[in-house]
Each structure stands twice: as structure tokens, then as C-alpha cells.
Amino acid sequence: MVTVMLVVVKAEGRIQLLFHSASRKLRLETRSQILFPQHLLLMSPIPVFPRQQAALALAGSHTVLWFFTSVCGCCGALRPRYKRLVDNIFPEDPEDGLVKTNMEKLTFYALSAPEKLDRIGAYLSERLIRDVGRHRYGYVCIAMEALDQLLMACHCQSINLFVESFLKMVAKLLESEKPNLQILGTNSFVKFANIEEDTPSYHRSYDFFVSRFSEMCHSSHDDLEIKTKIRMSGIKGLQGVVRKTVNDELQANIWDPQHMDKIVPSLLFNLQHVEEAESRSPSPLQAPEKEKENPAELAERCLRELLGRAAFGNIKNAIKPVLIHLDNHSLWEPKVFAIRCFKIIMYSIQPQHSHLVIQQLLSHLDANSRSAATVRAGIVEVLSEAAVIAATGSVGPTVLEMFNTLLRQLRLSIDYALTGSYDGALSLGTKIIKEHEERMFQEAVIKTIGSFASTLPTYQRSEVILFIMSKVPLPSLHHAVDSGRAGENRNRLTQIMLLKSLLQVSTGFQCSNMMSALPSNFLDRLLSTALMEDAEIRLFVLEILISFIDRHGNRHKFSTISTLSDISVLKLKVDKCSRQDTVFMKKHSQQLYRHIYLSCKEETNIQKHYEALYGLLALISIELANEEVVVDLIRLVLAVQDVAQVNEENLPVYNRCALYALGAAYLNLISQLTTVPAFCQHIHEVIETRKKEAPYMLPEDVFVERPRLSQNLDGVVIEFLFRQSKISEVLGGSGYNSDRLCLPYIPQLTDEDRLSKRKSIGETISLQVEVESRNSPEKEERVPAEEITYETLKKAIVDSVAVEEQERERRRQVVEKFQKAPFEEIAAHCGARASLLQSRLNQIFEITIRPPPSPSGTITAAYGQPQNHSIPVYEMKFPDLCVY
Numbered sequence: 001m002v003t004v005m006l007v008v009v010k011a012e013g014r015i016q017l018l019f020h021s022a023s024r025k026l027r028l029e030t031r032s033q034i035l036f037p038q039h040l041l042l043m044s045p046i047p048v049f050p051r052q053q054a055a056l057a058l059a060g061s062h063t064v065l066w067f068f069t070s071v072c073g074c075c076g077a078l079r080p081r082y083k084r085l086v087d088n089i090f091p092e093d094p095e096d097g098l099v100k101t102n103m104e105k106l107t108f109y110a111l112s113a114p115e116k117l118d119r120i121g122a123y124l125s126e127r128l129i130r131d132v133g134r135h136r137y138g139y140v141c142i143a144m145e146a147l148d149q150l151l152m153a154c155h156c157q158s159i160n161l162f163v164e165s166f167l168k169m170v171a172k173l174l175e176s177e178k179p180n181l182q183i184l185g186t187n188s189f190v191k192f193a194n195i196e197e198d199t200p201s202y203h204r205s206y207d208f209f210v211s212r213f214s215e216m217c218h219s220s221h222d223d224l225e226i227k228t229k230i231r232m233s234g235i236k237g238l239q240g241v242v243r244k245t246v247n248d249e250l251q252a253n254i255w256d257p258q259h260m261d262k263i264v265p266s267l268l269f270n271l272q273h274v275e276e277a278e279s280r281s282p283s284p285l286q287a288p289e290k291e292k293e294n295p296a297e298l299a300e301r302c303l304r305e306l307l308g309r310a311a312f313g314n315i316k317n318a319i320k321p322v323l324i325h326l327d328n329h330s331l332w333e334p335k336v337f338a339i340r341c342f343k344i345i346m347y348s349i350q351p352q353h354s355h356l357v358i359q360q361l362l363s364h365l366d367a368n369s370r371s372a373a374t375v376r377a378g379i380v381e382v383l384s385e386a387a388v389i390a391a392t393g394s395v396g397p398t399v400l401e402m403f404n405t406l407l408r409q410l411r412l413s414i415d416y417a418l419t420g421s422y423d424g425a426l427s428l429g430t431k432i433i434k435e436h437e438e439r440m441f442q443e444a445v446i447k448t449i450g451s452f453a454s455t456l457p458t459y460q461r462s463e464v465i466l467f468i469m470s471k472v473p474l475p476s477l478h479h480a481v482d483s484g485r486a487g488e489n490r491n492r493l494t495q496i497m498l499l500k501s502l503l504q505v506s507t508g509f510q511c512s513n514m515m516s517a518l519p520s521n522f523l524d525r526l527l528s529t530a531l532m533e534d535a536e537i538r539l540f541v542l543e544i545l546i547s548f549i550d551r552h553g554n555r556h557k558f559s560t561i562s563t564l565s566d567i568s569v570l571k572l573k574v575d576k577c578s579r580q581d582t583v584f585m586k587k588h589s590q591q592l593y594r595h596i597y598l599s600c601k602e603e604t605n606i607q608k609h610y611e612a613l614y615g616l617l618a619l620i621s622i623e624l625a626n627e628e629v630v631v632d633l634i635r636l637v638l639a640v641q642d643v644a645q646v647n648e649e650n651l652p653v654y655n656r657c658a659l660y661a662l663g664a665a666y667l668n669l670i671s672q673l674t675t676v677p678a679f680c681q682h683i684h685e686v687i688e689t690r691k692k693e694a695p696y697m698l699p700e701d702v703f704v705e706r707p708r709l710s711q712n713l714d715g716v717v718i719e720f721l722f723r724q725s726k727i728s729e730v731l732g733g734s735g736y737n738s739d740r741l742c743l744p745y746i747p748q749l750t751d752e753d754r755l756s757k758r759k760s761i762g763e764t765i766s767l768q769v770e771v772e773s774r775n776s777p778e779k780e781e782r783v784p785a786e787e788i789t790y791e792t793l794k795k796a797i798v799d800s801v802a803v804e805e806q807e808r809e810r811r812r813q814v815v816e817k818f819q820k821a822p823f824e825e826i827a828a829h830c831g832a833r834a835s836l837l838q839s840r841l842n843q844i845f846e847i848t849i850r851p852p853p854s855p856s857g858t859i860t861a862a863y864g865q866p867q868n869h870s871i872p873v874y875e876m877k878f879p880d881l882c883v884y
Contacts, residue, residue, distance in 0.1 A: 094138025121165030193240030213237030332378030354390035450504025
């Protein structure tokens with residue numbers, strides 16, 4: 001380049017230009033003759049070189065101006081129009097703000113010539129970067145205001161190139177160390193994020209903004225107010241990034257782990273410090289403003305918006321950073337923040353995605369199976385809260401998966417508590433486990449099982465009940481159990497924990513059909529645990545049965561045993577026994593009575609056991625009772641009274657007094673339920689007699705904190721006892737089965753209910769004999785077949801129930817006869833049956849075993865009598881039983 005000098009000489013209004021170079025001096029022609037004021041001279045563009053123009057502002061009579069080719073564009077009159085329009089929006093004093101009229105001209109120009117929009121953006125970016133470097137922050141604010149207005153006004157196809165310049169300027173502001181510039185850049189980005197662009201962008205990246213906004217969310221500025229503003233700006237920026245990219249498939253996937261690992265922890269960090277914001281306790285006048293400036297509330301709104309936009313495949317990437325954040329900051333142990341986070345998550349995501357969150361929590365629980373018990377307990381309680389919310393939506397196939405995981409964790413916790421370590425053996429590097437913490441974790445698991453099961457529909461709840469019961473180790477049912485002392489302890493603890501879980505699930509269980517609520521396979525397994533030596537296990541079984549049978553909320557009314565003179569104060573809800581319940585009691589009543597009877601005879605029973613037994617008897621009387629059940633229950637209670645009186649089991653004094661008191665309380669209740677005056681009078685008389693002379697046989701003196709017992713119960717007089725003969729007499733007069741009432745209750749010692757539909761061997765032979773006799777060839781007249789109609793089938797179904805009941809009663813009488821009849825009578829009975837059996841066998845032999853006639857035609861003799869001639873084989877008539 002050549003350095004040039006222009007010398008402009010003003011003389012009498014005429015302008016002369018002199019060109020001066022290093023080699024020579026040339027005189028240029030006079031361009032024009034213009035009259036100017038004496039104090040100022042303005043000059044039009046003058047071409048010095050073909051490619052250069054200059055515009056000079058002159059003052060005074062003689063002015064010398066040096067300039068260089070590289071900066072020749074500084075002359076305003078020679079610059080492009082878009083630059084002049086941009087320059088005009090900046091005032092001389094930045095405090096005056098944006099020149100609105102010139103801004104309108106610039107906006108009109110940008111709309112009229114959209115192809116210039118990218119150049120406008122580039123020039124504004126150039127000016128802003130220069131002003132930032134020179135600390136001219138007033139002009140920086142004006143430039144950003146102009147950019148915001150241009151963004152709001154222009155939606156043409158060239159907006160993408162302009163946006164690139166805009167994002168470049170925002171990034172420049174965010175990189176600054178000045179909080180005001182960071183906030184200014186964030187506000188501009190938020191405005192940009194709210195704009196819906198007409199054309200997509202294929203190459204735009206927001207990685208820098210995600211990182212920078214996340215960093216601002218963790219600001220630790222010394223000034224608390226500035227720190228709050230920076231954090232809020234960071235949250236707003238992340239919210240803007242989410243809005244801009246979450247629904248645009250052409251943008252970079254914001255759900256990628258590299259972005260979620262920054263966004264989610266930043267929001268949780270501000271949620272976590274809500275206590276710090278609340279501890280400032282602003283004055284009442286400033287409270288509304290402070291609430292608006294709370295980063296925790298803003299972070300919660302942003303997190304809800306983020307999760308609400310999450311699709312099915314993105315839930316995992318959004319939940320995983322939450323779990324990691326809670327792990328890294330040890331937030332499972334206080335549990336409050338973790339529960340709050342997952343409540344926000346569960347209420348924000350779509351209901352059909354709830355089971356994905358449950359699966360993530362279950363997987364995290366398995367991954368932390370060797371963590372501290374407090375951490376696992378926190379995860380389980382969070383899972384409990386999340387599962388209850390998820391159950392209102394769609395849980396999907398995770399129901400049994402959740403219970404299976406919880407039961408597995410329960411068993412692991414039992415092993416940890418027994419061994420004292422997570423590895424099964426103690427060593428130098430083994431972490432010692434605190435037993436009380438494991439117990440706390442086990443209680444949390446049981447509570448979670450119950451709370452989640454309470455929200456399930458009936459059919460799923462029944463499946464869960466069967467599933468839990470199948471996990472209870474029962475040696476009698478060939479269940480896998482551990483051997484040895486340690487194995488017995490493990491089995492016992494497992495049984496207790498699983499029965500506790502089952503009790504939680506059964507609490508509040510409502511099922512109109514007891515056959516569905518207590519199926520045979522479940523009831524068999526449950527009652528098999530009712531006779532275990534462990535008193536705690538027996539108590540859980542009784543409470544589980546009470547939970548299933550109680551369908552009208554009467555359970556709490558029998559929590560204490562008493563002999564009320566008027567049970568109307570209890571306000572019992574009594575309903576008529578349904579047909580399904582009648583069928584259930586016909587099938588399972590003897591099984592229930594047997595276990596109740598045997599449970600009463602246990603020496604290790606305490607007050608809670610008798611209260612549970614009383615509640616079970618009372619609820620059966622209310623929920624499942626008909627006349628037959630009432631009779632059997634009275635017989636059962638009288639048999640329990642006999643156990644206390646005879647004392648073949650050598651029970652302690654307290655147990656005997658408790659059985660007397662239990663019988664008095666139940667008979668007082670059932671007498672008022674049956675409303676038979678004579679029955680009520682007899683029960684009332686015995687109770688009054690006991691109050692006067694034997695209060696130790698009543699619940700008011702036995703079931704108290706300090707029982708008042710008698711040291712000698714062998715001399716109990718008959719006036720203190722409820723007499724079976726008297727009860728049979730008074731109830732027989734009111735239509736009850738007096739014959740059945742007279743029979744003492746004898747429990748089944750084996751499970752005969754399973755064989756109730758089988759026939760005895762003698763009956764089977766008799767049936768075969770009858771069939772053979774009917775089908776014999778000697779019987780010419782056959783009985784005509786009975787016509788099968790609807791009435792016939794109905795009668796057969798009804799009669800089968802009656803026949804089955806008669807058969808059961810017959811067997812009971814046979815058993816009773818063999819137990820109480822003298823030996824000579826039993827021997828005579830057996831001899832008669834043996835002769836009857838022999839006669840039937842002879843009859844069978846006569847029908848089926850005959851010597852075939854001889855086809856040879858000879859005459860034979862038998863017993864001295866002549867025989868007919870034999871006939872040919874082809875003329876023989878063979879019996880129907882013959883098989884060719």
C-alpha cells in the first residue's frame with residue numbers, strides 16, 4: 001500500500017486538493033466551487049484512487065488529514081447503508097438508551113431486505129465484542145436490546161444466520177465474569193428460546209449453553225443476592241434450552257446422558273437448598289418478592305416441565321441422574337428430600353410411564369443391596385411413596401416384580417443381621433452391621449409392601465397374597481428350609497417377616513366371596529403355621545385370619561375381651577351370610593375349628609393370643625354364621641371350657657383362667673346375637689355367679705395388666721360352668737339342632753376334608769355288586785333309564801350337599817363310638833361287618849365265577865344231581881362281562 005496525504009485548502013470559497021506522495025507532488029484539478037460558512041467546511045465524496053473514497057469533515061481555514069488505506073471505511077458517507085443504520089441506533093451518551101426512531105428504521109430495513117439480516121447481525125456482534133473489550137457496558141446493553149427486537153420482528157428464512165451471530169454474542173456475555181452481563185445474556189437467550197422458528201436448523205449446537213447455565217446454577221458468589229440472581233438465571237437458561245430443543249428432532253438430543261447429567265443435578269442442587277432460602281425469613285412486606293426470587297421454586301417448575309416432556313424412551317436417562325445425585329450427596333438417609341424429589345417426578349411424568357420409575361428404583365435398590373441399612377431403608381421408603389402414586393395410574397407388569405424384589409431384600413437383610421456382615425463371614429475389612437438398623441430396614445420393607453398392596457385392585461391383591469404365602473418356608477409342605485441352629489433362626493425370622501408382610505397386605509382386604517379370599521391352597525399353608533411352637537408366628541396367623549374375615553370394620557370393636565350386658569353399644573355391622581360363605585364354611589369350618597381348638601391349648605399363649613382368638617370367634621359369628629355354624633361354635637367353646645376344667649395338658653393357672661374367661665366372653669356375645677331369651681338368661685346367671693364367687697374366671701379380672709388369679713382351680717363347682725345340656729335344651733326349643741348340640745366337640749386329628757368325597761372300600765364293593773347284579777344275564781327285566789332333566793340335575797346337586805354332610809356326621813359318630821364304646825360292643829360290631837363282607841363276596845363269586853358247560857356232550861354229576869346235556873359252543877349265551 002501507498003501512504004498518501006490529502007491537503008485541502010480553502011480560499012475564498014474555492015476548494016483545491018493537493019496530492020502528495022513520497023516521490024512527487026501533483027496538483028489536482030479544482031473539483032467544485034462551493035460557498036461555505038466561515039466556521040465549517042463539509043466536503044462531498046472525492047475519488048482519490050479508483051477504488052477509494054474519502055469523506056472529510058473540516059473545520060478552520062487549513063486542515064491536514066492523514067489516513068491509511070486499511071481504515072478507509074471510517075467515513076460514514078461512504079459506508080454501506082445497514083452499517084449506517086446500525087450506527088445510528090447508538091446515542092452519543094449510552095445512558096440515553098436505544099434511539100427508538102432509528103431502531104424502527106433498522107427494523108424496517110431488515111424486514112424489507114432480509115438478505116442483509118445476517119450482515120446486520122455480524123456487524124452488531126462485532127460492535128458488541130469491541131464494547132465488551134473496552135468495558136463500554138452501556139453500549140453492550142443497547143446492542144442486546146436491538147438484537148432482541150430484531151429477533152422478535154424477523155421470521156424469515158435467513159434468520160438462521162442471524163441467530164448464529166446472536167448466539168455468539170450471548171456466549172460472549174456468558175463468558176464474562178460480570179454477573180450483570182451473565183444475567184443480560186441469559187435473559188436474551190430466554191427470549192430467543194420462546195420464539196418459534198419457521199425454518200429448522202441442522203447444525204446449531206447448545207452444548208456450551210447447557211454447560212454454562214449448569215455452572216451458573218452452582219454459583220457460589222460471596223454476595224447472597226447476586227448469587228441468587230445468577231442461580232436463577234442459570235435455571236432460566238436451562239429451561240430455555242429445554243424448550244428450544246426438547247420437541248425439535250433436528251436439534252441435538254437434549255435427553256442424551258451427557259446433557260441430562262448436567263441439567264438434572266443442577267436443578268436438584270437448587271431444590272436441595274430450599275431450606276437455606278427459607279431460613280432468611282424476609283419481612284412480611286418483602287415476602288412476595290422473595291418468593292418470586294426463590295431458586296428452589298423455579299428449579300421445581302423447570303424440573304416438572306422437563307419430566308412432563310419426557311417420552312417413553314427418555315425416562316431412564318432423566319431418572320438415573322436423580323439417583324446418582326442422591327447417592328453422591330448422601331440424601332437417602334434423611335429421606336425427606338428424596339421423597340420430595342420422587343413425588344415431583346411421579347406427579348410430573350405421564351401416568352403410563354410410572355412403572356418405568358418403579359423399575360429404576362427397584363434396580364437401584366438391588367444395586368445398593370450391600371449399602372448401609374439406612375440407605376436401603378431410604379430407598380425403600382421412597383419406593384413406597386412412588387408406588388402409591390403409580391398405583392393410581394398404570395403399574396403394568398411390575399407388581400409381582402416389585403414384591404419379589406422387596407421379599408428378596410428382606411431375606412438378605414435377615415442374613416445380614418444373623419451373620420453380622422455383608423459377606424457372610426467376619427474379617428478384618430468387613431463392615432460391622434448394626435442389628436437395629438437392619439430391623440429398621442425390615443420394617444420399612446414391610447410397610448412398603450402393605451402401602452402398595454392397599455392400592456391394588458382385589459384380583460391383583462389376591463395374587464400378591466398367594467405369592468407371599470408361597471415364599472414362607474414350611475417344612476411340613478416340603479418347602480426348602482435351612483437346617484442347623486443358624487438355619488432354624490433364619491427360617492423363623494423369615495417366617496415372621498413374611499407373615500408380617502402378609503398381615504400388611506391383608507389389612508383392609510375386601511372380598512365378598514370367602515372362597516376367593518381364602519382358597520384351599522392358601523388356607524392349608526396358612527393354618528399349617530398356626531400350630532407352630534413359636535407364639536409370635538401363631539399370633540400373626542390369627543391376625544391374618546381376622547383381617548380376611550372382617551369385611552365390615554368390626555375388628556376394632558373386639559380388641560378387648562369383656563362381658564357386656566348390652567352389645568348394642570358396640571354398634572356392630574351385621575349382614576346376612578351369603579350362599580358363597582355358607583359353601584365356604586361347609587368346606588373349611590371343621591379345619592378352622594380344629595386350629596382354633598388346638599391354639600387354645602398352647603401353653604405359650606399370652607393375652608394377645610386370647611384377644612385374637614376372641615376376635616376370630618366373634619367375627620366368624622358375625623360374618624360367616626348360620627344356625628349350623630352357631631351350633632358348632634358353641635360346641636367348640638364348651639370343649640375349650642372342658643380343656644380348662646379337665647386340664648389334661650397341664651396348663652398353667654393363667655391359661656386355664658384365660659380359657660374360662662374366653663368362653664364366658666364369647667357365650668355372652670353369641671347369646672345376645674341369637675336373641676334367645678332362655679339362652680341369654682342361662683349365660684347371664686353363670687356370669688353373675690362368677691362375678692360374686694369366682695371373678696378369676698371372667699375377662700375383667702384375667703385380661704388386665706395384673707391378673708387376679710386363683711391358685712386352686714380343681715374344685716370348680718358346676719354353677720360356675722356353662723352346661724352343655726342346658727344350652728342344648730334352651731336352643732333346641734328355638735329351632736336349633738339340639739341333637740348336634742348334645743354332642744361334644746372332637747377335633748379332627750388329620751386333614752379329612754380332602755377325602756370327604758371319597759367312598760369307603762365296603763361301599764365301593766357294594767356298588768359294584770349292585771351293578772353286577774343288574775347287568776347279570778340271569779336278570780331278564782332291566783330297570784328303565786331315568787330321564788335327565790333340569791330338575792333332576794338341580795335335585796342331585798342339592799342332595800349331594802346333604803349326603804356329604806350326612807356322611808361326615810356318620811364318620812364322626814363312628815370315630816366317637818370307637819373312642820367311647822366298650823370293647824365287647826366294638827368286637828361284636830366288627831364281627832357283624834366281617835360276616836356281611838363275606839356274604840357280599842360269596843354273592844360276587846356266584847355271579848362272576850361259574851363253571852363253564854362242557855361242549856363234549858357228556859353228562860356230569862354235581863352233588864349227586866344229574867345235569868343237562870351240554871350245548872354247542874356256538875349256541876352258548878355268555879355273560880355281558882366276558883371279553884373276547
